Amino acid sequence: MNYTYLLINLGVIFFPLVLSFDKKVHFFSKWKFVFPAILITGLVFLIWDILFTKLNVWSFNPDYLIGVNLLGLPLEEILFFLTVPYACVFIYECLNAYFPKNNLQKYSLAVSNLFLGLCVAILFFGYNRWYTLINFGFLFMVLAYVEYVNVEFRFMYKFYRAYLVSLIPFYIVNGFLTSIPVVMYNDQQNLGFRVGTIPFEDHFYLMGLLLMNIYLYEVFKSKDVKRT
DSSP states (O other): OOOHHHHHHHHHHHHHHHGGGOTTTOGGGGHHHHHHHHHHHHHHHHHHHHHHHHTTSEEEOGGGSOSOEETTEEHHHHHHHHHHHHHHHHHHHHHHHHOOOOTTGGGHHHHHHHHHHHHHHHHHHHTTSHHHHHHHHHHHHHHHHHHHTOOSOOOHHHHHHHHHHHHHHHHHHHHHHHHTTSEEEOGGGSOOOEETTEEHHHHHHHHHHHHHHHHHHHHHHHHHHHHO
16 A cells, blocks of 8 residues: 555645635635536546546556555546646636736637647547547547637636646646656557656646636536526
């Protein structure tokens, strides 16, 4: 039994949880929107995770796990879909509270179109690799939906800002997970290109995970406003 992955999870959520009671952000008051978004997104990504484990897209090093498994996944991997989204949505709300101006929103669609084009290009060359196919296919669908179907509210500039800041802890956490390694990737199922020890696809896995969480979070907030 080893607590490495569990401690990484606890480290991810510790400061966001403690700082949730910050007087300016009041993140705790938004939990009723945060946790449903995390739950729904987590269920989607857990199905994906179970599939990828069965397809040997990735595997988990038992030397760094406590040994408790649910649905064929380590408990720590399931907790990942709570701790990481919570921390990222917290970053999103902190930036919104301390830097509320949204002057660059008009450029967000152009940025999204670039990412949509990137998804199409990578899918063209990497469609025969499971991680690449599902990762970029999912991101394309969610991003296209948010930008072209969702017409109620616009938040993509704020999303991209939060995503960029989230990359800082992402490199630390994923750096540990992939260099120890706790999570082992099968390069037959990805592009084989890494930033340090982190697969290229992981950057867009984070983007898809964060985008779905924040979109649902904003949906639940907007519905609450309408009721009041």
